[in-house]
């Protein structure tokens with residue numbers, strides 16, 4: 209420990225930001241995780257980075273002292289792997305620069321920035337890029353894993369709009385990755401998660417969006433769930449790219465917009481974002497009438513930035529969360545039956561089954577053009593048990609496992625950003641088999657020692673016991689398109 213103390217002093221002298229240890233102001237905040245159930249991790253040091261040089265220093269320090277390294281942007285990942293227990297946590301929350309170039313429709317963003325902050329800046333120019341469906345998640349982890357959001361059927365995933373990234377790799381080298389430099393790394397960053405380096409800046413393509421869109425939700429009684437789900441499937445098949453609708457099984461929240469007598473009632477919600485004119489949205493959503501009278505309808509024109517904040521309360525920090533998720537190639541009758549089977553009713557406030565649409569621009573990107581897999585699926589599906597009291601896990605986990613057991617036979621694959629602690633096979637299922645082999649080759653090139661392993665891990669191809677050896681491409685893997 210004495211040695212560690214001296215070494216930590218050296219580290220503090222070497223960085224422009226701050227080095228925090230237990231007891232220091234800011235340390236506990238840096239250890240906070242969105243999922244309380246993953247909490248309690250205590251890094252030996254947190255390096256609150258002020259720039260990319262600090263990131264490199266932290267990586268080299270961890271290597272020199274053989275300490276585990278984790279990378280934290282906003283701590284939203286359900287597994288909590290953004291924070292190391294006993295090692296070094298690279299905290300990027302202080303990297304908060306945003307630059308918007310309205311003329312060229314570009315935004316350059318650092319990883320401590322939240323989607324709501326980026327949207328607020330880009331919407332000043334009537335622009336936006338696909339970001340998460342709430343405003344408080346960060347730009348980095350979400351984009352590196354793929355990035356689902358309200359705009360994706362029109363404009364592609366967050367990763368599809370990534371034009372370049374500044375990265376510090378496992379040996380502390382800083383480099384830019386884009387189509388024309390380090391294209392292999394650039395390919396891997398779009399879907400490969402945090403496996404290839406620490407991203408210190410992301411450059412996004414922007415699109416004209418809003419500022420007014422049609423958003424909100426229509427809620428139906430849970431008894432109608434099977435009928436609504438089947439209607440949703442058929443409706444989605446003909447929906448325009450401007451329309452994104454989620455179909456969620458939940459309980460009505462204790463929110464001001466919900467009449468007291470409906471709060472806590474099991475329901476099925478269609479959550480809507482339409483990017484076209486109010487008139488066109490009205491036409492495209494007219495078919496909702498086929499479903500009859502809803503319990504509650506909160507749908508209308510609103511600013512895109514308001515839509516982005518509508519569900520923030522549901523995503524607030526500090527609940528206990530356990531989830532399972534995958535893709536549904538089709539929302540078949542059998543899948544609907546599984547979702548609405550006895551015993552699957554959502555048990556409490558906050559827990560949710562979310563069916564989210566893919567299609568549109570997502571499906572038009574080639575399966576191997578980025579590392580993101582399963583682009584051809586009709587929808588993604590996640591089952592999230594959420595509770596507030598420590599010690600109440602058993603019943604909530606049992607519910608999620610029960611729903612998932614029924615649904616799993618109808619699912620394929622996994623979305624890395626939503627995976628829990630589910631083991632290496634599930635990580636592999638997130639990718640097309642060819643993409644998986646390429647990712648492992650690129651991992652071997654950029655991170656042969658698996659420095660970046662606190663994530664949904666893609667192991668290096670060589671020297672990994674039990675895994676199939678894949679030859680790295682001739683020459684510099686980073687300078688070839690995989």
Ligand SMILES: Cc1cc2nc3c(=O)[nH]c(=O)nc-3n(C[C@H](O)[C@H](O)[C@H](O)COP(=O)(O)OP(=O)(O)OC[C@H]3O[C@@H](n4cnc5c(N)ncnc54)[C@H](O)[C@@H]3O)c2cc1C
Nearest residue numbers: 281282283284285290340341346349350356402407523663
């Ligand atoms: C409330 C809530 C809402 C969500 N909504 C959506 C949504 O709408 N769409 C969607 O696609 N996903 C969504 N997610 C999932 C989200 O994409 C993942 O949790 C993602 O991992 C969060 O990344 P982060 O950087 O915010 O979190 P962190 O927990 O800080 O990071 C997660 C992991 O990402 C990697 N990472 C983070 N930053 C960097 C970086 N700068 N460089 C390299 N690696 C990095 C690291 O491996 C790290 O362990 C949501 C999650 C929550 C909790």
